[in-house]
Structure formats: C-alpha cells, structure tokens
Amino acid sequence: MSSQADQSAPASRYDFAALEAKWRPYWDELGLYRTGNDPAKPKKYILDFFPYPSGEGLSVGHCRNYVPTDVISRYYRMRNFNVLHPIGWDAFGLPAENAAIKLKTNPAKLIAKYSANYKRQMNLIAASYDWDREINSSSPEYYRWTQWIFLLLYHSWYDRRRDQARPITELEAELERSGTQELKLPAEVPALTSTQWRAMSLAERRRYLSNFRLAYRAASAVNWDPVEKTVLANEEVIDGRGWRSGALVERKTLQQWFFRITAYAERLLADLDTIDWPESIKAMQRNWIGRSEGAEVTFKTTAGDLVIFTTRPDTLWGATFMVLAPEHPFVPQLTTAAQRSHVAAYVAAAKEKSEQTRTAETRDKTGVFTGSYALNPVNQEQIPIWIADYVLLEYGTGAIMAVPAHDQRDFEFARKFDLPIRIVIEPPGQTLRPEDMTEAWPHEGVMVNSAHFDGTPASEAVSKVIAWLEQTGKGSGRVLYKMRDWLISRQRYWGTPIPIVHTEAFGEVPVAPENLPVLLPEVPNYEPTETGESPLAAIDSFVNVTLPDGTPGRRETDTMGTFACSSWYFLRFASPREDQAPFDRQAVNYWLPIDLYVGGAEHAVMHLLYSRFWTKVLYDRGLVPFVEPFKKLRNQGMLLSYDNQKMSKSRGNVITPDAVAAVHGVDALRVYILFMGPFEAETKWEEAGVKGASRFLQRFWALARDLATATFVEPSGEREREFRRMLHATIKRVTHDLEDFAFNTAIAALMELLNFFYDCRRGQTVVGVTAGLWREGLEVFTRLLSPIAPFLAEEVWQEMLGHRGECVQRLPWLEYDEAALAVAEINVVIQVNGKLRGQLTVPVAIDEERLKQAALASTQIKKFVEGKAIKKVIVVPRKLVNIVVG
C-alpha cells in the first residue's frame, strides 16, 4: 500500500501503513502508555505471562494473548484508572542456552537480540506496554533479588502449629529452650531435646535445621533429563519426558536443592476457592496437589514397625497380605533365605525399569513373596508380606495393606498369586461372596467380618475406625498429598546462581544479603556435563571463595531453574528500578494483587503453582499483604494454523503478525484476532477472516470520508430517536462485553451499528437524521473502536471528524444513557401451545390484560385457536403471550 494518494479523486481505500507510521510516534511522544500515577485514581494491574524470548519471534498465536490484554488496558485507561501494563523477559533458561551453544555465542547476546525482536513485534501490533518498566530476569539487578528471596526461604521454616513460615532464628531459639517437644514435627524428622541440640556442632545444627528450612539441600531420587543434561522438577516431567526436550527422563540419586512447597499444600488447595480462575486450571492444581484423607496404621514385622497409609481404614479387617515397594528399606531384612534369590532378581529388575516403562507397560501385576509376615493390629492376624512395583516408594509410606475384596489392584494381585480374598464391606441388604467376584467391590457399604464394628454403616465407618485406632494406639488419622517438594537446582550455566557456599567446618553457609548478587561468571565455555555436575564447577575463580572470617569454601555450582525467576517477577514491575529491596513495599501494596493475568494453560501446575507458593511465603514473612497474586486468570485459546495444526517452525505453517500487518494492517489484525471466536476457545486461522475485519474497517473509514460531502434529507424525530437508541445500545453492549472478555460480540455490536449507519444512507444521502446527529454517531463509533483499532480511530477522530490535537484515547470512555434506550413500542410474540404463531407491536407500557386481549384478538392465531378450548393464557410482559389450547 503506498502513501501517495490520488490527488484528483477521493481515495477509495485508506492507507493503513501511512496511519501507523503517523500515529505511533505521536502516542510515544504523548506518553500514552506510561503507567498512570495519579494517587486519586483507582488502579488496574493487567499482566501477560512473562514471555521467554526465542529466535522464532512472535506468531499471530501470541497476539491472541497480547491484543486482548492491550484492549483491556486501553479501556481501563479511558475509564480513568491508573493502569500498570508492563512486560519483561524471562531470559534465563535452557532454550537460550542451548541455542547459544549451537550458534557458538553467548546466551546474554542472544536474549538481547531475541527480546529486541519481540519488542519490535509488540510495538508493531500496538501492544501498549510501559517500556520504562521493562525487566530482564538474567540481569544482575534482577537476579540479585531472586537470590535474596532464595535466602529468605533458606532462612525460613514452616511452623505447623501456626500454619505459617517464620524466621529460622525463632526455631533455633525454641530448640535451645525446649527442643522439639512443643513442635508439630513431621514424621520423618527426628525429635530432639534441648540438651541434644546444645551438644551439636554448628555443622550438625545446620544439617538438622535443613529438615525445616523452606529451601534445603537433600539427596533424593530425581528426574534426570539426558538431553538437557540436568535434573528437572516433577512439574516439568510430562508423560515421563522432559517438558521441553521430550527426552525420557532417568532416575538418578543426587544432592539437590528443593523448596518445601509441600508445607503449603493445604493452603494452596484451600485458597483456590477464593480466586477467579478457569475451572480447568483449578482442577489441575487440585489434582496435582492430590489430597487424600485416611489413616496411618502400624503393622509389626521382624524388621520393625511397618507403617502403612490407607484411605479405607474401614477395610482393615479385610487385609489378607501386605505389599512393599521394591525399594522399601525393610525389604532386605524381611527377605528370608529361601526367598532371597527371587527377591533380589525382582528388585534388580524393578530398578532397571524407568518410571516410564514401569507405568507404560501393561498393568499386569507382578510381585514376589518375601517369606515374612506382618501382624495386623486390628485382629492379630499374621499376613504375608510381598513386594511389587505397583506400590510406589514416593507416595505414602511405600507400603500398603492389601484388601483384595475392596481394591481392584489388590484383587488382581490376589487372583494372580492365589492369595485369600475376604469380604468386609457389603452393600446394605446384600451379600457378597469371594468366589463370585470378577472384580473388587470398592464402594462404601456396611462393615462385616470386622469384629465389634460389624453393622457400622458407610457414613460412619471411616471416622469411627480412625477414632478407635487413635484410642488404642494402633494408628491415627492422616492427610496425604501427592505433590512433592519443588526441585530447583539445575546443572546448567544459564541461570541464577544459588547463593550458598559449602565449607568443611560449618557445612553450607548462606551468602550474606549485602554480598549479593553472586554474579554468574562470563565465560566462553559453559557446555553441560554428563556427570550431573554443573559447568560452573569447572570455573575455579567462581568456585573457590574465602569467607570473611578466612574460612575457605566452595560455591554451590548449581543454578536455579527459571521458574524461580518467574515466581516473583510480577512484584518487580511495581518498582522495577528499586535497588534496596526486591520491591518497594508501598508500590506493591498499591498495585498488587494483579487484577487480570493472561497466558496459556500450559503453566497450570508450574509457574501458576510456584508463584502462589512464593506469594504465601512472602505473606507469612510480612513482605506482602495478600496471599494470592493473581485475582483473575484467563487462558487464551490456542490458535491453530490454516492446516488445523499447531503453528511450528518445523511444519512451516507459522503466521507472523508482521506478514499479516503488511498486507491488511495492524488494526485489521487486531480486529480479526478479537473477532475470530470466544477468547478462551481454540480457533483456526482463516485468511478470509482478516479480509472481513479489513472490510469492516474500510467501510467505517469510507463513511467518515464521505462526511464532508454527504447531504441530509427528511429528518424525522422518530428516526432520530431510533438512531440515538442504537448509539446508546451499542455503548452499553461494547462496555459490558469488554468487561466480560467477550471481544467477539463487542465487535459484532460495532458491526451492527455500522450496518445501521449504512441503512441510513442512500448513496451519498443520509435519510432521516440531521448532520449533527450523524456526526455524533460517527464520533461514538470512533471512540468505541479506539481501544480495538487505535490507528484508524485516531485518524478518523483527529483528521476526519476535525478534532486535531485531541488524542481520542485520552477522552473518557462513553457512558450510555438509559433514557435514550427507552422505546415506545415493542414486539411481542404470540405462541399457541408454545409454538410461534404471530407477532404484535404494542406500546411498551401496555398492561397484561390488554396485551392478553390483543393477542387473543389477533387474526394470525385464529386458525390455531378456532374450535378449541382455551385452557390457559400465559403473559410474559414485554416478551410474549402463550395461548394454551386443548
């Protein structure tokens, strides 16, 4: 499209490229996108998910995220809110590092290049970010504070009595005073007296305290991604594969850093009920947290007390055998000489199988008898102990009681190995017989064969048994979660260094906050190793340090996974240049929590869970006054390419905003993105759809162009009332639809208004309304369009409607006038037996009786009513009359 307009005749199409070139610098100069800071105004914080700049740049799929939030931001600016709409770069992480290795360059350089391109594209689509607040998580000014929060977690412990994180110094004081006796200790942490505590060396104390810290280092079986050459968090493993690399993960036991997110399981679950998020994301988080209520019960064995967890303590009398995970620590001791070779072979085979194959292969039960027996505490019965890989060491206690009558897995196992099946639960009034069963009966029912509990109904069974277990010391009620602690260390270069130094004398020593940041060294070689050791370990100048007191130490060489960076970045935007703290408290108090957070659904249990966790820790430690960071979350639907496939470079079907904007203009791109379907629905890109959006804008532009030459005839009061009514109805619809995230119907409303304008025209002549009202109509349209198609709106407003120098987006949002919406007459539908048979135009204020009479008198319904008895007439004022005949 050229900007040289034909001088003689009026142009037939508008030159979108010229408008874009003209208005972009104008808005920049005006500071239109700068964050509002008028303390008298209310605020809106509207945020897009922290993007990861990649070499591929943005596709139109990203626009489905950025355009709607931009429209909402512009809308709230016009509604006179202070709007914070920032953007930054989630810059650390594997993709940039891998790309840099491949291209033999530095990841920082690549990120700079990629993010510059993202910025260019974001500006292209007129996303109204405040670039003064741009942040980059890989800059020392930023990651310094990621390290600071790491240390905050390190110096915090979770007090289960108060359900709150507290400073570790308070725990030390309590241990000094009274040991662990008053603490609600987690089962896996050994109790301690104050005397024992005082006798401990500094290193021993540090080791003991790591049982409590919210950031701790521990040896654990972890997910090793052999392609990325690093460990991954559980949340990053999808179907047994690394979420980015797609490689099958391997089990490795390594010393790793974790965040104790499990301490917050209950709060992370409960607070989901307080936030406005898509149900699917909440469901995924609930599912991930995986809460189960049940009981722990102790069975005596020759290797010691064997604790099991069950959600069905009411079936304890039906336990006919026990099953341990092959890795369970009791296995060697429980295995009898006769069984030794079988057990050893089974354990070895289980070890060979990855998590993947263990679950992917058939669910056929396998297992082997240990030769030992356990004592069922409820009936003093000796039951055989087996091992089988369907029991997982990581969940519960790694051991179960098997109740084949009432659990399908145990049933299959019992049938396969010919173990007894005993029924202890029955449906009321029915009898079950083991020999008749083809599957377990896992439902709730009446207890039978359960000593003095026989006859206990389902509604009371579980709670009564738990109470009895607690009274008799055989067990206790317990809540279990599937969620594991968050593994944060990565054996890679391009991440936030973990601010810890390891020493011989004192164990791990945290870096003092005033010595942050621990800088990531700039080095030419940073390729990952095969050994599970970070490439930083090979850099002596980084590793070897001397503490202020002269103690030699070795720096922690793992870096943090990028989800640490993105777990607090939304706080940083409130005061992005703050250099005394991660954020300015006042600024955070004003801007947070986020009013609207938009991004893809793929972060359901990663970023969105981690951020909630960090926010709760910050809340507990008094740094923020809210417990949930994202009040309202929306996920944009996926945008498939024209071939119904996901857009990807390898398929060659990526559509870029650059290409669309070049052909149709940015406004048309934006209109189509918004109009293509409901915001949250998956949709397919249709080139013809952009043409439709473009046509809509053209049609509006042509009306504005013709304003100067139009003639106005036959003004009529009635027609003008109708015209005004349309204007106000459209203001109302667009306003409500934008508030509801219903961009497609907001645009449909504008299209209807435009069609109405065209109905008022006969060629260049406008019929029924005055020039003044016609102009008002165009002005209303322009203002409603301005957040959606800002370039055309600005052009029409300033150049064609004669408001030069007045930025249309600086005007307040239009209010609708209820009075103008009023109509004198309305259509009412006449139904006979619920079927549409006629219509009636009646005064809006008609009373019910008259409406009924008018309907009955209507000739349209005569033939449906004639000769039949009228049984009933339903009158719904302003809507319909339904005549029921028999």
Added chain:
RNA sequence: GCCGGGGUGGUGAAAUUGGUAGACGCGCUGGACUCAAAAUCCAGUGGGAGCAAUCCCUUGCGGGUUCGAGUCCCGCCCCCGGCACCA
C-alpha cells in the same frame, strides 16, 4: 478409570433469570457499476414441501420436568484438555 471443558447452518460462531434459535463475520447465489476483472454497493442464504400465502422439521442421542427447553433434571454417545497402579 478419575477430574475439567465441550457438541448449535456449508463455515467461525451468537443467544441475561427457561421466553421469536442461528445475531455478527466468512463463504456462496443473484443484481448494479466496469470493455473486463478486482474492489465496492444492493438483495438473498438452516433443512424440507409448495406457484404462493403458508406449513413441517431442526441446537450429539433417548427420556423427563414445564404453558414453553440450546438453556433445567435423568440415562447414554462422541470430541478436546489434564491426571493416572497415588493405596
């Protein structure tokens, strides 16, 4: 299997609390303009019957509630997303 979300024309989709199903767009058909095309404008467009007025059918399937159901209830089928030997 469990959890969440869906199923409406040729097509993307609309439809406050149950109250004219298919707004708006795309596509298609016809017309105007043009030497012609593109663009634009005007008219039509759920399916079926009929010259017509008009009538019948229609929101995945089967029941139900109701004067009235896309919407509520019960039972199915199918699609998408997530989780899954979690005791």
